[in-house]
Amino acid sequence: MTIAYDTAAQTQDTEDSSLLPVISIENVNKSFSNRKVLDGINLCLKRAETLAVLGRSGTGKSVLLRLIIGLTQPDSGSIRIFGQDLAGLSLDQLGVLRMKMGFLFQHAALYDSLTVAENVAFPLQHHRGDLSTSERSDRVQHLLGEVGMSGDLGKMPSDISGGMQKRVGLARALALEPEILLLDEPTAGLDPISSREIDELILKLQREHQMASIVVTHDLNSAKSISNRLALLDKGKVVIEGKFEDLERSDIEFVRNFLK
């Protein structure tokens, strides 16, 4: 059972722009070395909405995020961000779209030769030339303050814990005030307390910044607490999509096993 999400109808709905999907994924396929990772995926994301993408390891959840930000190209199907098909975009046009998206990598992917503050300042240095050095520094302080890392500006990524790296990665993802936030396993590898802290942080940021987010995770509790909607992937397909209650009511064996 797949709870359909009528993307076509929503695209046509021009009366209320807030209902327009910021991300629309239609019939996307992706294979690596003859192994189909994504098989006809259809998903969409509205403004200020959080979609949690769940599934077992190796079901293509992270690949989906990489496709959305254009780091990997789909074999077929279309991905539209703010109505623009990624397939038809030049590198510069893709760059403009990427500036509207923040990406938190699974292992944070902090630049190991830069300090915590320099990591957060990186997108600002490249895209906010209008900011003076002191304005940039203030913005970095503010962002790190938001994620509770204001006391670690001068530290190197190797000197901080995994949870702290995720916080810094989140601050970096927020640096350009994105409209879409893509989070790849934000709580993976963290202890329960750090996981809860990261979840609370994401909720706080969603409340304050009203961003649309896609959270890839296999942490059911985390997905339940931070998302409005969930999509469960298995063997490259969306098995079910809807609210958590819809998943709980499902009689699909895979869904029931996953929720156990």
Place this chain on the structure above:
Amino acid sequence: MSEPASSGLALDHSRAPDDRSNFAVGMANSSTRAISDFFEWFGNLGIFFWQVCRAAVTPPYEWRELIRQLDEIGSKSLPLVALAGSAIGVVISLEARYSLTRFGAKSLFPATLVYSVIQVMGPIITGLVVSGRVGAGIGAELASMKVSEQIDAIEASAVNPYRLLAATRIVACILMLPLLTIAADACGLLTGWFAQAMVEPLSFHQFIESGFKGATFNAFLPPTFKTAVYGLIIGLIACFQGMNTRGGAEGVGKAATNSVVLGSLFLILADVVLVKFILVVFP
């Protein structure tokens, strides 16, 4: 008891031609694959070079990173290059003195040293030293960034990694190799003269005057500035290997090794072409 053994032997005989033909097919397949991999590698290198060129000439320019790389590749290689140049100067001095004395041409010592160091040994030794130090460094650094998703993070931040990482390093290699070669040449000449002066009196003024007598710019500038091509080769291959790494620590190690091995190999092969080119264009 003997029957099964003989039948087994007979079976082996009957399969021998098949095994030989399977072996031949296997050899042919692996040769075809190796050739196709070779051309694929060159094709990918060409595409990578084109992407770097396009990124390098279009704004915004990464001046800050370029200056950092000029320091990293130039200033930090200087002691090693100077040491290698010094050693080469002494070696050529010792060898040349012995050979020239044997053939009664001792008066040609300064010119032999000057021409050997500046035209032949200085450029190639500088290239190989920089290939070892910088090629391995760039290859390992970019490979490590690749496997830890740092290059993806740069791209996700709407920053072109070809411009930020590859173009700056390749341009820095191109700019720094000739300057490092001049430094290696200077050290080689100085130590070569010193080694000679230790054995018999020869003033530095006399050495330079005699060594450069009748020399033209064509004799020294092309061999020095051909090292810009070495810089392109070292930087391009190291960046390509690093940014196309797969796997974890093993991939990083392979990228570093391949950067040095392929960089040095192509540098020596390019030298063959460049020497011929210089002889034809700057006779």
